[in-house]
Amino acid sequence: MALVHPPSPEEFFGFRMGDDGKLARWDRLVEYYHLLDERSDRLRVVELGKTTEGNPLLLAIITSPENHKNLDKIRKLGPTLAYQDGLSENRAEALIAEGKAVVGMAMSIHANEVGGAQMAPELAHELVTDESPEIRRILEETVLLLIPCANPDGNVMVVDWYEKYLGTKYEGCNMPWLYHKYVGHDNNRDLPLQSQVETKALAKLIFEDWFPLAYIDFHHYGSFGGRYYIPPFVNPTDPNVDPLLWTEQQLYGGAMIMRLEAEGCHGVENYAGFTAEFNSTYTRVCTWHGICGMLTESASAKLATPLYVHDHQLQPARRGRPEYRAHVNFPHPWEGGWWRLKDIVKQQKISAYAALEVAANYRETLLRNLYKKARRQSEKGRTEGPYATIFPPHQHDPSTTLKLLDALLKLGVKVHRVDEDFVVEGATYPAGSYVVFYSQITRPYLISTLRERFYHDNPWARSTDGAPLGLQDIAGYTLPLMMGVNTVEASRPFPVKTSLVKGIASPKGSVTAEAPNGYVLDGRANDSFRAVNALLKEGVNVYRIEDMVKAQGEAYPIGSFYVLKGEGVEKVLGREAKANGVDFRALDNTKRFKKREVKPLRVAVYQRYYGGNMDEGWTRWLLEQYGFEYTTVKDEEILGGLDGKFDVLILPSDPMAMITGEKLEEYFEKRWGGMMVMPNYPSEYRSGIKEEGVDKIGEFVEEGGTLILLNEASEFAIEGLKLPIINCLKDVKSSDFFCPGSLLRVELNEESPLAYGVNDDLSILFQGGQAFTVKPGHDNDDYDVVIQFPEENMLESGWLIGEGRLSRKAALLDVRRGSGRVVIYGFPTHFRCQTHATFKLLFNALLG
Numbered sequence: 001m002a003l004v005h006p007p008s009p010e011e012f013f014g015f016r017m018g019d020d021g022k023l024a025r026w027d028r029l030v031e032y033y034h035l036l037d038e039r040s041d042r043l044r045v046v047e048l049g050k051t052t053e054g055n056p057l058l059l060a061i062i063t064s065p066e067n068h069k070n071l072d073k074i075r076k077l078g079p080t081l082a083y084q085d086g087l088s089e090n091r092a093e094a095l096i097a098e099g100k101a102v103v104g105m106a107m108s109i110h111a112n113e114v115g116g117a118q119m120a121p122e123l124a125h126e127l128v129t130d131e132s133p134e135i136r137r138i139l140e141e142t143v144l145l146l147i148p149c150a151n152p153d154g155n156v157m158v159v160d161w162y163e164k165y166l167g168t169k170y171e172g173c174n175m176p177w178l179y180h181k182y183v184g185h186d187n188n189r190d191l192p193l194q195s196q197v198e199t200k201a202l203a204k205l206i207f208e209d210w211f212p213l214a215y216i217d218f219h220h221y222g223s224f225g226g227r228y229y230i231p232p233f234v235n236p237t238d239p240n241v242d243p244l245l246w247t248e249q250q251l252y253g254g255a256m257i258m259r260l261e262a263e264g265c266h267g268v269e270n271y272a273g274f275t276a277e278f279n280s281t282y283t284r285v286c287t288w289h290g291i292c293g294m295l296t297e298s299a300s301a302k303l304a305t306p307l308y309v310h311d312h313q314l315q316p317a318r319r320g321r322p323e324y325r326a327h328v329n330f331p332h333p334w335e336g337g338w339w340r341l342k343d344i345v346k347q348q349k350i351s352a353y354a355a356l357e358v359a360a361n362y363r364e365t366l367l368r369n370l371y372k373k374a375r376r377q378s379e380k381g382r383t384e385g386p387y388a389t390i391f392p393p394h395q396h397d398p399s400t401t402l403k404l405l406d407a408l409l410k411l412g413v414k415v416h417r418v419d420e421d422f423v424v425e426g427a428t429y430p431a432g433s434y435v436v437f438y439s440q441i442t443r444p445y446l447i448s449t450l451r452e453r454f455y456h457d458n459p460w461a462r463s464t465d466g467a468p469l470g471l472q473d474i475a476g477y478t479l480p481l482m483m484g485v486n487t488v489e490a491s492r493p494f495p496v497k498t499s500l501v502k503g504i505a506s507p508k509g510s511v512t513a514e515a516p517n518g519y520v521l522d523g524r525a526n527d528s529f530r531a532v533n534a535l536l537k538e539g540v541n542v543y544r545i546e547d548m549v550k551a552q553g554e555a556y557p558i559g560s561f562y563v564l565k566g567e568g569v570e571k572v573l574g575r576e577a578k579a580n581g582v583d584f585r586a587l588d589n590t591k592r593f594k595k596r597e598v599k600p601l602r603v604a605v606y607q608r609y610y611g612g613n614m615d616e617g618w619t620r621w622l623l624e625q626y627g628f629e630y631t632t633v634k635d636e637e638i639l640g641g642l643d644g645k646f647d648v649l650i651l652p653s654d655p656m657a658m659i660t661g662e663k664l665e666e667y668f669e670k671r672w673g674g675m676m677v678m679p680n681y682p683s684e685y686r687s688g689i690k691e692e693g694v695d696k697i698g699e700f701v702e703e704g705g706t707l708i709l710l711n712e713a714s715e716f717a718i719e720g721l722k723l724p725i726i727n728c729l730k731d732v733k734s735s736d737f738f739c740p741g742s743l744l745r746v747e748l749n750e751e752s753p754l755a756y757g758v759n760d761d762l763s764i765l766f767q768g769g770q771a772f773t774v775k776p777g778h779d780n781d782d783y784d785v786v787i788q789f790p791e792e793n794m795l796e797s798g799w800l801i802g803e804g805r806l807s808r809k810a811a812l813l814d815v816r817r818g819s820g821r822v823v824i825y826g827f828p829t830h831f832r833c834q835t836h837a838t839f840k841l842l843f844n845a846l847l848g
């Protein structure tokens, strides 16, 4: 049966993609891709799952009809070449000869970066209808994995927002809240632990199912620099990444910039802005796995509304393009004028074609490169250190260790379990240990995330005046330290019998049958807090043990939980043990011990507008994951007074200006240096608690409330509540102090209830953080220092300039104030919900 020609996007949506004032919404986009699937034998739509808010997450596979018939065979080639498993060179060559070049492209993961999702229907339509030899060859040689929108929930929110204000003076203003229910912009920083459903689905697609040769995502950047950033990245670079990756980036980027210039797109830059250093975005995690991960960044208009830009407003890039004038990596500066979504759609589509053209032209070379990268990385892992990271079974929090191993598996990392006791460099490790060998294609990723990383401070890392350049992400991404997982590195090979792990089973959980003295639950395990919250909801009395106790012969430290035997209790414990993978174990004797009852607290989390606050979203996510109930409060609730309604108020990490809504223009100017302007929000979205709200929060504390200030919100204690505390890092120049997301060793005051269950061998992630001193006064004893920086040698991973400024300063203060309390965290306790080691510092403040 002949297929009816599919309609063009213009025919289907009623406008051309990128037309002024027009945005396609996800429900219509979904219909359109299904229609292309129905009417074409070149495109197949696959639903990868549902998003957080229940929208379908789609993949459109575009290739020739012949390739569609062989798709399963084509699909397997990527994982086969990458993960090898004894693949001989002859066999590899045979596979390469008949293989296809698979390229992934993901659109608009950041939903207000609307270009990608609007461009893709045109690209897809042309690929399924064009009969030119060029397109036919692309379809024969390549398979395009098109993610038409990597954040459908965000697309729906942004389009609805845009349409609501179309034709008003607020037209084109960015949305005032996060464009993902929980994580906003961090949806592109979630890969290491894959917390969100969208990340899980895309990780499976990339690392398990397909292992494409290249992966490109389409973004927007500011409005006042280049018009279009394309690959490659700019220096500095990570020497552990296989050099073939940077050369492949040059090939793709070279084809893109040539086509763009030839087709009249000006202001295109490469080797600028975005560094070839590790971070947890898709493009970097792909590259560190051996997939050529690339991004493009289009200058932003005002969503679908044009923006006028004066020539004199155009700025250099902070890295790689020191002036706004022609350079070899910026051959044709744009001269200003109107900037439209249509321009963005055009440039993105040209670069997408260029990438497909490269994949088609160099199909065999690129496939062979993948094989070589895998071979070279495996060889390196066999012949030079590090050889392996060992995860011994005895851990402070064993289930968190399993979470890390599971996350590694889901990114294609090979994990082994050791079947016998074994010796490494003189130390013996028991059977049941897990081992990750570095002899695999993911080696650069393992080096970046399992080991301490000392940032290479070189000329690329500093501006001409010597000041360190801000990083695109954190400097030390060492997951075991962030998660409190004990690992040992093998710097020499060691013989051992292992089996490859296929999956990590969650702990089963158990309840000791005979417990005449009641039950003990380990306070060191994060998952215990979820179990405790569940028990409290069931009306079970739970106590916090404030002594050392023993259960079934094993010592439990201060801060473990205790549950009395009782009618019906065992049944609830059985259920919760299973649900949470925790063990309720019989207390050994009836010797008296100190304990206090745990009371559920009424928790409020403050939420403001101005684009939303990711830390607020992550805070909600964390609380929900561990069963803490909370209520979101906005300005009205705070101004109405919190007394009697809540026990705890959390102010997520935020500068003072964002909390109060005062001096905001000043703040935006300081933060973005003219590259971003403060959005013109409708008045109901210009949030801020103002001075009146500050006073209300002060009263809440005086009358017995607990105020929790996270990271940047610490400023509130000083500026708002006027506590006699000094932030020693306020207004310090970056050349004097610089710590762009590094892991720092700290000293823990184990007497503090906030420290219960926390490992005293602790590193905190210091990112945008503070360091405090308390001004000498008569009530010094009202200020408990829970965490302080050591005298020196605190850097565990990352980059730290000016360590002396932190020396012996407080990082976490627990302050008694009136009848209440202020808990001031000078660092993020749950950065992207990846710092599991410090979750309990917050949890402990939420259990009365």
Ligand SMILES: [Zn+2]
Pocket (backbone or CB within 6 Å): 110, 113, 218, 219, 220
């Ligand atoms: Zn982006």
